[in-house]
Amino acid sequence: xxxxxxxxxxxxxxxxxxxxxGVVEARLTDFVDPLIGTVGPTPGSTIAGGNSFPGAAxxxxxxxxxxxxxxxxxxxxxxxxxxxxxxxxxxVTAVSLTHVSGSGGVPTYGLISQMPLLGTLEGVNLGDxxxxxxxxxxxxxxxxxxxxxxxxxxxxxxEITSGNHSALIRYTFPPSSxxxxxxxxxxxxxxxxxxxxxxxxxxDLTHVLPAFDADAQPYSQKFLHGDLHxxxxxxxxxxxxxxxxxxxxxxxxxxxxLHFCGNFSSxxxxxxxxxxxxxxxxxxxxxxxxxxxxxxxxxxxxxxPVPRSYADVRSSAGAGLGLGALFSWxxxxxxxxxxxxxxxxxARVGVSYxxxxxxxxxxxxxxxxxxxxxxxxxxxxxxxxxxVLGAVTVEEDGSAESGNATLKRMLYSALYQTGLxxxxxxxxxxxxxxDEERPYFDDHYTLWDTYRTTLPLYHLIYTSTxxxxxxxxxxxxxxxxxxPAGRTANWNGRVQGGTHADTVLADAFVKxxxxxxxxxxxxxxxxxxSPADWxxxxxxxxxxxxAPPARNVDPVAFDGATKEGRGALDEQLxxxxxxxxxxxSLSRGVEYPQNDFAVWSVAAGLLGAxxxxxxxxxxxxxxxxxxxADWWREQWNPQANTTLDGVxxxxxxxxxxxxxxxxxxxxxxxxxxxxxxxxxxxxxxxxWETSFSxxxxxxxxxxxxxxxxxxxxxxxxxxxxxGNNWKTVNQSRAIVDTFYSDARNGYPGNIDSGALPSWLIFxxxxxxxxxxxxxxLLGAPRFSSLTIRLFPGTPQETSLKIKASNMSDxxxxxxxxxxxxxxxxxxxxxxxxxxxGGELVFEMGAEPAKWDIGERPWSLSxx
Numbered sequence: 001x002x003x004x005x006x007x008x009x010x011x012x013x014x015x016x017x018x019x020x021x022g023v024v025e026a027r028l029t030d031f032v033d034p035l036i037g038t039v040g041p042t043p044g045s046t047i048a049g050g051n052s053f054p055g056a057a058x059x060x061x062x063x064x065x066x067x068x069x070x071x072x073x074x075x076x077x078x079x080x081x082x083x084x085x086x087x088x089x090x091x092v093t094a095v096s097l098t099h100v101s102g103s104g105g106v107p108t109y110g111l112i113s114q115m116p117l118l119g120t121l122e123g124v125n126l127g128d129x130x131x132x133x134x135x136x137x138x139x140x141x142x143x144x145x146x147x148x149x150x151x152x153x154x155x156x157x158x159e160i161t162s163g164n165h166s167a168l169i170r171y172t173f174p175p176s177s178x179x180x181x182x183x184x185x186x187x188x189x190x191x192x193x194x195x196x197x198x199x200x201x202x203x204d205l206t207h208v209l210p211a212f213d214a215d216a217q218p219y220s221q222k223f224l225h226g227d228l229h230x231x232x233x234x235x236x237x238x239x240x241x242x243x244x245x246x247x248x249x250x251x252x253x254x255x256x257x258l259h260f261c262g263n264f265s266s267x268x269x270x271x272x273x274x275x276x277x278x279x280x281x282x283x284x285x286x287x288x289x290x291x292x293x294x295x296x297x298x299x300x301x302x303x304x305p306v307p308r309s310y311a312d313v314r315s316s317a318g319a320g321l322g323l324g325a326l327f328s329w330x331x332x333x334x335x336x337x338x339x340x341x342x343x344x345x346x347a348r349v350g351v352s353y354x355x356x357x358x359x360x361x362x363x364x365x366x367x368x369x370x371x372x373x374x375x376x377x378x379x380x381x382x383x384x385x386x387x388v389l390g391a392v393t394v395e396e397d398g399s400a401e402s403g404n405a406t407l408k409r410m411l412y413s414a415l416y417q418t419g420l421x422x423x424x425x426x427x428x429x430x431x432x433x434x435d436e437e438r439p440y441f442d443d444h445y446t447l448w449d450t451y452r453t454t455l456p457l458y459h460l461i462y463t464s465t466x467x468x469x470x471x472x473x474x475x476x477x478x479x480x481x482x483x484p485a486g487r488t489a490n491w492n493g494r495v496q497g498g499t500h501a502d503t504v505l506a507d508a509f510v511k512x513x514x515x516x517x518x519x520x521x522x523x524x525x526x527x528x529x530s531p532a533d534w535x536x537x538x539x540x541x542x543x544x545x546x547a548p549p550a551r552n553v554d555p556v557a558f559d560g561a562t563k564e565g566r567g568a569l570d571e572q573l574x575x576x577x578x579x580x581x582x583x584x585s586l587s588r589g590v591e592y593p594q595n596d597f598a599v600w601s602v603a604a605g606l607l608g609a610x611x612x613x614x615x616x617x618x619x620x621x622x623x624x625x626x627x628x629a630d631w632w633r634e635q636w637n638p639q640a641n642t643t644l645d646g647v648x649x650x651x652x653x654x655x656x657x658x659x660x661x662x663x664x665x666x667x668x669x670x671x672x673x674x675x676x677x678x679x680x681x682x683x684x685x686x687x688w689e690t691s692f693s694x695x696x697x698x699x700x701x702x703x704x705x706x707x708x709x710x711x712x713x714x715x716x717x718x719x720x721x722x723g724n725n726w727k728t729v730n731q732s733r734a735i736v737d738t739f740y741s742d743a744r745n746g747y748p749g750n751i752d753s754g755a756l757p758s759w760l761i762f763x764x765x766x767x768x769x770x771x772x773x774x775x776x777l778l779g780a781p782r783f784s785s786l787t788i789r790l791f792p793g794t795p796q797e798t799s800l801k802i803k804a805s806n807m808s809d810x811x812x813x814x815x816x817x818x819x820x821x822x823x824x825x826x827x828x829x830x831x832x833x834x835x836x837g838g839e840l841v842f843e844m845g846a847e848p849a850k851w852d853i854g855e856r857p858w859s860l861s862x863x
Contacts, residue, residue, distance in 0.1 A: 002243075002508070002753055003759050010836065010860040011133065013045055018138060020191065025486075025726070027381070027385065028384075028385050028389035028412055029144070029145040029146075029381045029385060029389065029412075030382060030414045031405075031408045031409050031412035031413070032144070032145050032384075032389070032409075032412050032413050032415075033054075033143070033144075033409055033413050033742060034052065034053070034054040034143040034144065034145070034148075034413070034416065034417075035052070035054045035143050035744050036050070036052060036409075036410075036417075036742060036743070036744060036747070036769050037049065037050025037051070037052030037412045037417070037573070037744070037745075037746060037747040037751050038050065038051075038054055038084075038087075038088055038744050039744040040080075040115060040741075040745060041718065041745060042077070042721060043088075043168050044078055044088050044089045044573075045077070045078040045079075045080060045087075045088070046081075046082065046083075046087050046088065047078075047080045047081045047750075049745060049747070049749075050102055050318070050746070050747035050748060050750060050751040050756065051083040051084050051101070051102050051103060051104065051224040051422055051751065052084060052101055052102055052417060052747070052751055052752060053066060053084040053085070053086070053099050053100065053101035053102070054066065054084070054086050054143040054148060055067070055085070055086070055099065055143070055148045055160060055162075055214060056146055056147060056148050056160045056161045056162040056167065056380065056410045057162055057380075057420055058146075058162060058163065058164050058380055058383055058417040058687065059383060059384060059387045059388050059420075059465075060419060060420070060421070060424040060465065061162060061163070061164045061165070061423070061424070061425060061443070062098075062164055062165045062351065062423055062424065062425055062428060063098065063162050063163065063164065063165055063166055063167050063350075063351060064097070064098060064099040064101070064162070064420065065095065065096070065097050065098045065099075065148075065161075065162045065169070066084070066085050066086060066095070066096070066099055066148055066160060066162045066729040067085060067086060067092050067094070067095055067096070067136075067148070067150060067160075068082065068085040068092070068093050068094045068096050068110050068113070068134065068207070069082055069085065069086060069087040069088075069090050069091060069092055069208060070082070070087075070090050070093050070112075070129075070815060071087060071090050072088060072090075072091075072130070072629040073091070073130075073213065074089065077303075079212055080103070080212055081104075081106065081107050081209075081211060081213070082107060082209060082212075082797075083104060083105075083107045083108070083210045083750075084099050084101055084102070084103075085099050085107075085110050085209060088138075088448060088744065089138070089638075090092065090135070090415075091133035091134060092114065092115075092133060092134050092135070092136055092150070092152060092158075093133045093136050093207070094110070094114065094115045094129070094130045094204065094207050095113060095114050095115065095116075095158060095160060095169055095208060096109070096111055096112060096113040096114075096209075097112045097113075097167050097260075097349060097351055097761065098108045098110065098111045098112065098351065099257070100421060100443055100445050100488070100753070101417065101420040101421055101751065101753065101754075102417070102421075102750050102751030102752045102753050102754065102755070102756070103250065103445050103753065104250075104750045104752075105250040106211045106216045106219055106220055106221075106248075106249060106250045107208075107209035107210065107211065107220075107221065107249065107250070107646075108209065108221070108249040108250050108251065108445070108488050109208075109209060109221075109249070109269060109488075109489075110207065110208050110209030110221075111207070111244070111246065111258055111351075112205075112244070112258060112260045112349065112351050112408070113203065113204055113206045113207040113210060113625075114169065114201050114202065114203055114262075114347060114349070114370075114423065115132065115201070115204065116152070116156045116158065116171045116173070116176075116199070116200065116201055116202075116210075116345075117132055117199075117200040117201070117202055117203045118154050118155070118156060118173060118200065118477075119196055119197070119198060120196050120198070120658045120814055121276060124304065125300065125301065125303075125304040125305075126202060126204070126291060126293075126304060126305055126307070126324060126524055127213075127293040127294075127295075127300050127301040127304065127305050127322060127324065128176070128300030128301065129204075129207070129300075131757070132202070134152040134153055134154055134156070135152070135153045136150045136151060136152050136153060137150075137151045137153060138750075139490070140157075145380065145381050145384050145416065146161050146162070146376075146377045146378075146379075146380025146381045146384070147161050147377045147380075148160045148161075149158070150730065154174070154733075155174025156171060156172070156173055156591075157170075157171070157172040157174075158170075158171060158502055159172075159373065159685070160389065161368030161376045161377045161380060161514055162376075162380065162446060163362070163367055164351075164362070164366060164424075165350050165351060165352065165359070165362035165366065165428070166348065166349060166350035166351070166363050166366045167347075167348075167349050167350075168346065168347070168348055168367050168373060168376050169346065169347045169349070170344060170345075170346050170373050171344065171345045171346070171347070171733070172197070172199065172342050172343070172344050172590065173199040173334035173343040173344075173345070175343070175344075177407050178739045180527075181797035182603050183669050185356050186639075187272065196329050197331075198273060198275050198276070198329065198330050198697070199270070199329045199330070199343060199345060199711065200276070200323075200327065200328045200329075201264070201315025201325075201327045201330070201345065202324060202326050202327075202348065203228070203240060203262070203320065203324055203325045203327070204748045205223060205226045205228060205242075205244040205323045205324060206295055206297075206322040206323070206324070207223075208220075208221035208222070208223065208297075209221065210245060210297070217297075217298065218270065218555055219248050219249070219252055220248055220249075220297065220556060221246055221247070221248040221249045222245060222246065222247055222297050223244060223245075223246055223247050223295060223297070223322060224245040224247055224317060225245050225315045225316055225317045225318075225319065225464060226242060226243050226244035226245060226314070226315055226323050227242045227243055227245075227312075227313070227314040227315070227323075228240060228241075228242040228312075228313050228314075228323050228324070228325055228790050229241050229311065229312045229313075230288035230290060230312075230325055231285060231625050231807035232286060232312050233263055233264075235265065236272070236286065237263065237264045237265055237266065237272060237287070237470060238263075238264055238286065238287040238288040239261075239262060239263035239264065240261075240262050240263075240288070240325055240327075241260060241261040241262070241356040241360060242259070242260060242323075242357065242811060243257050243258065243259045243260070243356060244257070244258055244260070244323075245258075245317075245744070246258070246489075246619075248488065248570060248842055249488060250445075250488070250494070250806045251445070251446075251486050251487065251488045251489070251491065251492075251493035251494050252493050252552075252554070252562075252563075253488055253489035253490070253491035253493060254491050256353070256430075256489040256490055256491065257353070257430070258351055258352075258353060259313075259351065259352045259353070259354065259355050259356040259358070260349060260350065260351050260352075260356065260359050260687075261349070261350050261351075261352075261356050261357075261360035261362075261363055262347055262348065262349035262350070262363075262378045262685075263347075263348055264327060264345055264347055265345070265346045265348075265369070266329055266344065266345045266346070266362075267342065267343050267344045267345075268328040269331050269343070270330070270331050270343055270344075270345065271287075271329060271330060271331050272286040272287020272288070272327070272328065272329055273286075273328050273329060273331075274286060274287065274289070274309065275288035275328055275330065275479065275704050276289065276307055276328055276330070276518065277294045277307050277308060277326070277328075278306050278307065278308045278309070278328060279308075279309055280308040280309045280310050281522045282309075282310065282311065283311055284309035285309075285311050287327055287328055287329060287487050287579035288309075288311070288325060288326075288327055289307030289308055289309055289310075289311045289325065289326045289327075289328075290307065290308060290309075290311070290313045290314060290324070290325050290825045291304060291305040291306065291307045291308065291313075291321070291323075291324050291325070291326065292315060292322060292323055292324075292385035293321065293322050294320060294321065294322075295315075295320055295321055295322035296320070301804075305322075305324070307325075319670075323565040324843075329343075329345060329477075331343075344752070346350060348363050348367045349363065350362035350363035350366070350367075350793035352428060353425065353426060353429065353430045353490060354427075354430060354789075358428075361411070364437060378582075379764070379811065380444065384416065384419070387419070387462070387465075388415055388418070388419040388462070389412055389415055389416065389417065390721065390789065390790045391415065391461035391787075391788065391792065392411065392412075392415065392461070392761075392765070392786060392787070392788055392789070393786060393787045394408060394411070394783050394785075394786050394788060395783075395784075395787060395801075397784055397785050399784040399785075399807075400603070400781050400808070401781060401782065401784040401804070401807060402784055402785065404783075406742050407764065407782055407783065410740060410741070410742050410746070410760065410764070411760075411761065411783075412759075413742065413746075414757035414758070414760045414761050414764075415757070415761060416658075416844040417751055417754050417757040418454060418457060418458075418462075418754035418757050418761070419462075419754075420445075420753075420754065420756050421443050421753040421754060422441040422442060422443045422444050422445075422450075422469065422753070423441060423442050423443040424439075424440075424441055424465075424468075425440050425441065425442045425490070426439045426440050426441075426468070426472075427440075428440070429442075429490060430476075430490060431479065431480070432479040432480075433488065434475065434831070438471070438475050439468040439469075439471050439472045439475070440472045440475055440476070441468070441469050441472040441659045442474075442487055442488065442489070442490055443487065443488050443753075444473075444485075444486060444487045444501075444753075445486060445487070445488055445752075446485060446486030446487075446494070446496060446752075446753070447484065447485055447500045447501050447504060448485060448495075448496040448497055448498075448500055449752035449753055449755040450484070450752070450753050450754065450755055450758075451500040451501075451503050451504050451507070451771050452752045452755070452769075452771050453755060453758040453759045453762055453768075453769060453771075454753065454755050454758040455469070455504050455507065455771075456507060456769035456771055456790050457509060457758045457761060457762065457769070458467065459507070459508065459512075459527075460788070460790055460791070460834070461788060461790065461792065462792075463526055463527070463790075463791040463792055463793060463794050463797075464792065464793035464794065466508075466527070467526075467527040467528060467529065468816055470504070470505065470508045470527060470529065470537075471529065471533060472502050473504065473505065473540075474505070474533060474536050474540060475510070476492070477539070477543065478540075479525075479541035479777075479786040480492065480534055481543070482540075482543060482564035482565050483499065483501035483502070483540050483543075483544060483564070484488055484501060485498075485499055485500060485501060485564060485565060485686055486550035489727075492563055492564040493562065493563045493564070494554070494562040494563065495561075495562050495563070495564060495565070495566075496587075496683050496684075497584060497587040497588055497683055497773070498542040498566070498567055498583070498587075498588060498591030498592050498594060498595045499565060499592075499595050500595065501540075501544075501589070501782050502541050502544050502545075502595040502598040502599055503594065503595060503598045503604065503771050503772045504700060504771075505537045505540065505541060505598070506541075506597075506598035506599070506601045506602050506772045506774050506856040507598075507769075507773075508527055508529075508603050508607060509534065509537070509541050509601065509602045510523075510602075510772070510831075510857075511523055511603065511774045511831040512524065512527040512529070512774065513525065513529075513534065513605060514527050514605040514772045515601070515605065516600075516604035516605040516775065516829070517601055517604075517697075517858065517860065518603055518774060518858050520605075521774065521830065521832055522832075523774075523831070523835075524832075524835050525796075526791045526794045526796040526835070527794075528794065528796075533608070534602070534606060535616065536695070537602065538602055538603060538606055538617065539616055541598065541599040541602055541603070542566075542599065542603075542616055542617065542621075544566060544599070545566075545593065545595070545596060545599045545625065545628075546566060547560075547565065547569075548565065548566065548567070548569045548570050548739045549563065549564050549565030549566070549567060550563070551567065554678070556677065556678040556829070557678040557679060557777075558583060558679065559581070559582050559583050559584045559848070561654055562678075563618075566584070566588070567582070567591075568582040568588050569592070570714065572588075572592055572751070575634075575659065575661075575747035576631050576634045577589055577631065577634040577635050577657050578592075578635070578657075578731045579656070579658055579659050579664075580656055580658075580664065581659070582683070583678055583679050584678065584680065584681070584682065584683045585656060585681055586635060586654050586655070586656065586681045586682045586687065586690060587681075587682045587683045587685070587690065589632070589635035589654070590632040590635050590654055590690065590693075590695065592628075592631070593628060593629050593630065593631045593632040593695070594629075594632070594695065594696065594772070596625050596628035596629045596631070597625075597629035597697040597772065597860070598772050599625045600622060600626045600628075600629055601772065603616075603621060603622045603625055604622050607622055612723075629697065629698075629860060630698070630860075631697045632654075632694050632833075633701070633792075634657075635654050635655065635657070635694070636652065636654055636691075636694070636705060637653060637654065637655075637657075638651070638652050638705070639651075639653070639655075639663060640652065640653040640654075640663070640665075640668070640670060640687075641653075641670075642656045642664060642670040642671055642688070643671070650706075652691070652705045652706055653670045653688065653689055654691050654694055655668065655692045656666050656668055668681075669687065669688070670686070670687040670691070671686060671688060671689065672686055673685060673686045673687060673690075678846065689714075690707070692706075692714050692717065693714060693730075695860075696770055696773075697730065697772060697773065697774070697855055697859070697860050698772070698859055698860040698861050699717065699720045699857070699859045699863040700720075700856075700859035700860070700862060700863045701845040701859070701860075703720060703721065704861075715727075715728050715731035715732040715735060715779075716728050716749075716768045716777045716779065718731070719777045719778065719827040719828060719852070719857065720856055720857055720858060720859075722850075722852060722853045722854065723852060723853050723855075724850075724852070725779075725814065725827040725851070726813050726814070726848035726849065726850070726851040727848075728777070728778075728827070729779055729812065729813055729814065729815075730848075732779050732780075733763075733780070733782075733812065733818075735761065735763075736763050736764070736782070739780050740760055743804065745788050763779060763782070764781065764782045764783070765782075765783075765786060765788065765802055766778060766779045766780050766781035766782075766802060766840075766842065767779065767829070770857070771807065773858065774830055774831035774832065775828055775829075775830060775831070775857055775858060776828060776829045776830075776831070776834065777827060777828050777857065778814075778817065778824075778827045778828060778829065778852075779806045779808075780804065780812060780814055780842055780844070781803075781842060783800050783802075784803065784804050784805075784807055785801065785802070785803045785804070785805070786801070786802050787799050787800070787801045787802075788801075790834065790835070790837055791835070793805075796835060796836070798836065798837030799837050799841040800834060800837045800838060800840060801837075801838070801839045802840045802842075803839065803840070803841045803842070804841075804843075804844055805842070805843050806843060806844045806845065807842075807844040808828045808844075810846050811844050811845055811846045812844055813844060813845055813846070813847060813848050813849060813851045814842045814843070814844060814845075814847075814849065814851060815843050815844065815845040815851060816842075816843040816851055817840070817842050817843070817851065817852075818839075818840075818841045818843075819833060819838065819839075819840050819841075820836075820838040820839055821839075824851075824852075824854075825852065825853060825854030826852055826854040826855045826856070827852040827855075828857045
């Protein structure tokens, strides 16, 4: 970050917190609680929780710095993977710089770590974090925008803030000589002088977020090799740099290398000390020691590694050796009872996927010496207000709704959580050059989660960032051959169902360029992608649609092909449906046609309008993709039925088929999905749920097949039946009130890179997008007046005010809806209507009203 921009943001931050008549104005960051979604239904456990990341980060920042914890040794029934590093209870094993937010499965990242230690380190095996981990004082733990704070039970206080590629960590060591990390075996270096008053920071290159479940160990993360170098700074403080390579994690990325660079500063009375460093030949760095040990991710070394004064160490591939460094200080108030001055060590650490030199440059640019900790926190808060939180303003109109602090915390915390991922790694791609002309975003974890609501929200309120994300997806295809379905650590993987980057690109195209499905309505070009960009996008879509990928093997899917592309495409092209010869056959059997609808939408829109498009597709190709958009019907079993007690029998669901076309009823139940995993018929959904969402592009046919007024499980689908918007309002309101809150267990499951928070945001503002179509279904807002900043940073920037009159806890059904003064008789808006902004007004009442008896939303099949 350039210093000019940094100072500008600091001035903006100062303006935000201006005092009026001695009262500090509320900031939007005050309504954000990063701890929402960190706990599941069981207190103390993350099981069925949001796995939200509560540490310090900037919007879409590469560094997400926070504590890593472990459930090992705690009560049965609480333990789980710590996917964001954090658990509500449990021992702290490190502070690390890289995390994801809201994901499930085997953990990813937790790389480039530090751990503060205290005293003699007697009984500590630095190759085994179980010997030095520390529990923390939960009443001294807090999280806010740009700052995470916790205090270990040995008295060490940890405060974390961050830049885009760097973190600033402040350690305050306690004035107590009875706070040693452990005490059961001799000190690390028997010949070293007394170190009872020492403060230490341990850097462990082998540290990763491990898998909790033993069955998942085969693809848990593992350290492979690295190098580590210690030096003295101009202020005689120790510093370090190097690299570390890893493999594994949920997306099964191949080898990826992260470079790092760190330096320290300390209280004036503290000085680097070599108390625990065994002498070694060669130059030494005061206060620094390096160490290595036999590395086995499942089994720590029996003998504690000895820190030695070597300044440079390297572990080659296949050596099976872990690497670390121990930095030590003495003096000041460490171990001194009743000391008046705190003993503080600050660490500035940067990371890069390109080089250690670039990691050092990130530290110098983002966290220059002399920049105070509090100033970095303020800069982060100002940036979150400017780039994310300010997109929606709740107007203070004196109503109970405008003063509802709970709903505000839910809204602004959700906005915050949508800005954590994906990760902007522009300039940090190790495989191909990325820059502002060729932006690059990683950590799409996964598009199966984010294509429905998260990225459509980006289009509206984070438009400039969204345009770069779309370009980034196209760039991944251009340089690597396939769009990602999921992606971490600069590698594509994994594909849960269809190729939903197709839908993301189509959604961007039909809204900003032209929508062939809806009578060629034209967009305003708010994304500013060039004709060449869209030609490349079409090439990416055609590749997904027509080119079966290489078949990687996967330990949880017998048919493999989970890295990228459509792994079951060969069978679908032959049969028009999928059989159980492929895992997740029902999910993919209906999602591939959804993706083909996306391909058709872009191909039809570009053909004839873009000279580059004609070399990729012909009118016959366009007709072929249009036909394939109907193939979900080949997966629809009209004979399948189930009975709900007291309700009745329902017929017609997606179903399993054999290669000869016969329906396969073995282990088939519309109310179930088996284990709902990689080897099941359906991934993370029941047959019934999947049937409702089998063809969002063809709801007319879904309604025909399921009956004209089904009891829709998906609340906004009531809008497809005229006069039933009130049911959408009733159900969506009940879901929000039942399953969402501003508590730490405020989400009904993993937030999935912002997927659940974005769903909540749309429900709070009264709109709902249909991905891949220029269409928004209407619900009802939960605030009496709010303003949405649309398309910020583009020439099309405008605003939409959404108002609800006569609204209360008992008066929340729309009676009349107007857009810029004109009455609506339909429960939907087009994207082109939103582009102009203006005012959307809901007049509320206590009883349901059939105001929406007009035109139904668009559908591929005629109504």
